[in-house]
Amino acid sequence: MSARVTLPQAAIAGAIALFLAAFLVVPVLAVVWIAFADGDGGLTLSHFGAFFGVSLLRESFWNSLYVAAASVVVASIIALPLAYFTSRFRLRGALLVQTLGVLPLVMPPFVGAVAMQLIFGRNGSVNLLLGDWFGLNVPFMDGLNGVIFVEALHYFPFILLNLSAALANIDPAMEESAQNLGAHGVRLFRRVVFPLAMPGYVAGASLVFVKVFDDLGTPLVLNVTNMLAPQAYLRITSIGIEDPLGYVISVIMIVFSILAMWLSARALRGRDYATVQRGGAAAPRRTLSRWQAALAYGWIGLVLALVLSPHLGILLLSFSKVWSFTVVPEAFTLANYETVFANSSGMIVNTLVYAGLAAAVDVVLGIAIAYLGLRTRLPGRHLLDLGAAAALAIPGVVLGIGYLRLFRGVEVPWLGGALTASWIILPIAYSVRRLPYAVRSCTAALQQLHASLEEAAENLGASRRRTIQRIVVPLMAGGILAGFVTSFITAAVELSATLLLASSESMAPMSYGIYLYMQSIAGRGPGAALGVIAVIIVAVGTYASNRFMAGRAAHLETRT
């Protein structure tokens, strides 16, 4: 690592800082400023007073908190047993549980929501069967219940993955001592295992909380508007960009996001402590008794069925002609796909272009931020890293509002109009929102790369630039690709910022198209078809990145 700061380094850092300032920091600060501004250049809390004076907004605030917290509880109920079973018992379904951890994330929750209504709704498949068999009707999808159900089913993998990792890190000696002292079953889990795995759980749970708290698409698709994100969206789009209450809602959402992120980061710092104690050997796996096994497999089967239900539902809906008051659709057709390709193929192309552009920008910035942070002594280099990571705490709705407010009057000559009316605003928003993922994978890739390789290249006479081009970037390829794919697939199904920023149909991506189609009866089939296409794109991307990362890991192992 050279001590001197070079001009190109400073220039690149400056460019990144400018990008982050223009498209993240200033828009968010503008939102915060307006929430506190009294209109005469002073500060005031009166807008917050007005917010809590409106009963609908008060109700929305509590509803958002309730839905986010309840989603965490339901997601925990799904994830806890799964994580515990697979890490502590001999189970044959390990692969199945791994699949469970990825499947829900493949489908954006707002796509699954419509199908869930047909399956779990008041007169959906499940309730029709329950009614026939037992005369029961369970309000799975009524109002807020529906949002909680859909979100929990979508986000429980965050808890499952974090908790599984934490469980694997617990010193088996702890559990053995507890067992020797006579703790078994639930007591062992409650008093020893779970407290030790707590950091992993909290990290996952706070992530679920913040994702649900910020989600706009799912409540809107389920017709629930008395929550904060939909209220912010509705106020800004219908009352206008000047409405201060929209900004107050944004500030509240930012505060809760930051709180949850902070909690998650703190919890994960605590986990390092646990890994110090780690004995090295994995915890011994116990054998399940027959009825325990039945229970465990039963639970896995039930969760699998639940997890697959939106996928199956959306697939059925996309091929269905009419689905009403029956367990499954009664007539099938390809017409929905025909409609999508005839009328909305532009949206598929837009998605690929926007998500591709955003992911490309992300990896370029990610490489630069990682390199500046790890390989240079540039003052303030960690600020870039921090700035990029801060994007995680900014809800899409808030970023969208910030852009609308800040760039409303900004004319871009070669676009022939305002920046906010042009398609370019979407890839920009996506790249800012997904930047943290790319930075994380690029940093991880660069950390694994020993600096001696670069030093060797420089000793052989290669310039710094040539070293980066020929040595650093090629060796980081795996991490870069992983970052690209993660940014790409998450940008491809982003809806919160899209809903605010997509003004015309020709510039709209698929996520907006799905939302638009779902607004009419004849449009539900085509909307589902577009959803299936989106899921396929995301699934292929996820599979490719997993394949590539697995291959790369094996490759590295053989070399070292």
Next chain:
Amino acid sequence: MLHAIRRLAAALVAAGATLTAPLALAQQVTVITSFPKELTDAYRKAFEAKNPGTKVEILNKNTVAGVAYVRELAPGSRPDVFWASAPDAFEVLAKDKLLEKFDPGVTGIPAKIGNYPVNDPEGFYRGQALAGYGIMWNTRYLKANKLPEPREWADLIKPVYFGHVATSSPSRSGTTHLTVETILQGEGWEKGWSQLLQIGGNSAAITERSFAVPDGVSNGQYGLGLVIDFFGLAAKANGFPVEFVYPSVTAIVPANIALIAGAKNPDLGKRFIAFTLSEEGQLVLLDPKVSRLPVLPKTYEKAPKGFPNPYAGTIKPKVNFDSNLSEERYYLVSSLFDQTITFRHKELVAAAKAINDAASKLAAKPNPQGEKLLAEARAIAYTPVVDESKMRDKGFLAVFRATKKDAETTKRVTALEEHWSTEAKKNYARAVELANQAAATAK
């Protein structure tokens, strides 16, 4: 199936061709609309086919958001055409000088439907399709729950429909506002509110968006709903097991189209509007996915059998919709609905349930004292907290029409709303009490 695959393949090829076609600089007309994608897609295709080299750009926004959007743009960069249902939105736009008068020069469209002018008398906007309001129901749902088919709004207040109805709220949806206003104008203020309160008490949900009602009815989540006609007609035309009826207390109101002042491409905008009003453009409305009532009487000759024709008397609207009255008390009606029905839905349903229970008990075992108590319970639950004389008071209405920026009026309105809300809650609780007492007399 094979045929379908072949058509799908053809569509795929066509899609590929449009993508690879060079980006020619086409003339573009921008239409801002609240209409669903099937309708806009159909018009986009038809117009582009008829005018080669032009492109139709759709900005899909709900009506209120559309007005806000146009207002925030500078002249010269605005969209060309505004196209939506609610006439009030066009009134607002015209008042703000955001619309431009223009005569598309089409003939054959009558000046009036009933007593309602099809086109804006001042010439700012024109009726493009007609819409009536009615009741839509899921035939399978009614059969499974052994419910009779309704004919009138008044049917929806019957105890059999308890928990099976769905409606939206006028503050959330312009079309629901028109429905509510139609009932109020057709039945009178007090009787109209009494019906609305009872329908609210029978409702399983007061949905947040108007589309949730037809959506829920067509997929069987709700049994019956208050909807605008094309939702019911389109669902039926697409094979859903639903029926739709226009009650006698209905109004036919045009959905409108207008040229925006300060538009980017006004010439093409004019051509687009003229196209939607032409014979060819009107025919698009008969597409089963769209199913709207054309404004041009001639078009009905090509309509499928059983398609309602307001010009031939298949719909007999009793109400001559008074849009001035509607506009005058817009905020009062919306807010009163929300404060006493939407936000107090739980309490209202409890009152309705108690009243229904008492009524059925008294029917089995009549008791004069009980009947009296029940009548009292009904009166207290189903009387609006704002009476007719107050509604007629111009000074009272003026409070709601004052500009929002005035902190003093905001406070007054908020206080009034809070008062209605607590009053409603108190009334519903009292109604439950009285109904329970009435039921007790029947034992």
